[in-house]
Amino acid sequence: MKPYIDTLGAGPDLVLLHGWAMHGGIFGPLIEALVGRFRLHVVDLPGHGHSRELERLELAATAQAIAAATPRAVWLGWSLGGSVALHAALAHAPRVRGLCLITASPRFVRGPDWAHGVSPEVLHGFATELGTSYREVIDRFLALETLGTSQSQVELRGLRRHVFERGEPRLAALQDGLRVLEAVDLRARLGELAMPSLWLGARRDRLVPAAAMRWAASQAPRARYEEINASHAPFISHAATIAAAIEQFTGGLAA
Numbered sequence: 001m002k003p004y005i006d007t008l009g010a011g012p013d014l015v016l017l018h019g020w021a022m023h024g025g026i027f028g029p030l031i032e033a034l035v036g037r038f039r040l041h042v043v044d045l046p047g048h049g050h051s052r053e054l055e056r057l058e059l060a061a062t063a064q065a066i067a068a069a070t071p072r073a074v075w076l077g078w079s080l081g082g083s084v085a086l087h088a089a090l091a092h093a094p095r096v097r098g099l100c101l102i103t104a105s106p107r108f109v110r111g112p113d114w115a116h117g118v119s120p121e122v123l124h125g126f127a128t129e130l131g132t133s134y135r136e137v138i139d140r141f142l143a144l145e146t147l148g149t150s151q152s153q154v155e156l157r158g159l160r161r162h163v164f165e166r167g168e169p170r171l172a173a174l175q176d177g178l179r180v181l182e183a184v185d186l187r188a189r190l191g192e193l194a195m196p197s198l199w200l201g202a203r204r205d206r207l208v209p210a211a212a213m214r215w216a217a218s219q220a221p222r223a224r225y226e227e228i229n230a231s232h233a234p235f236i237s238h239a240a241t242i243a244a245a246i247e248q249f250t251g252g253l254a255a
Contacts, residue, residue: 003051048166058176116208116211
């Protein structure tokens, strides 16, 4: 398995991993802000965008395939892509120079011992409806991602504008992605992270509460937490702020 990876720019290597139902092009505003300072490796996850021929999305296999296809780099993951990046940082530490997570936590769904996140029932509902109302489910998920700020309509328009520009994602990959989000729980392994990490939370996020990321950063060695007054896709509404935080973080790694 070899996902599609678009490499552009020059500088320190930075791998970008998108969220559920998206593709690497969703990072457009952030790519524009970073491409003059980094060599970007923008991934389309299996079943998404230009990797649509890869039907299945499985956490360990996806992380391994991306690690094999990219140089040692800082990995940046948003939402579902953050789960892939975090798994890679634990399973393929020599390939991950630094870890940057944008509105992504070690556990996505709520549980008896985890109050931060989406209820399992919401994900089950999305999974049940995917087969009959494909685009409607994706649009509702996008709306959830952008709730909470005065910029929510800007972010929602941005997500809607880009979501299908590389074609529709595979249904099987969408189902796999929901299963990953439901099952992933890497909380107990945060102390194993061998590299510095940057956790960028969003104060208005309804899917991954800032408190979840703040807690995760407190459990990881060599971690830094920053919070932005935004919702779940802050790289659309606050691309310059996100880019500055990434540049500062990677500059510290070089030093």
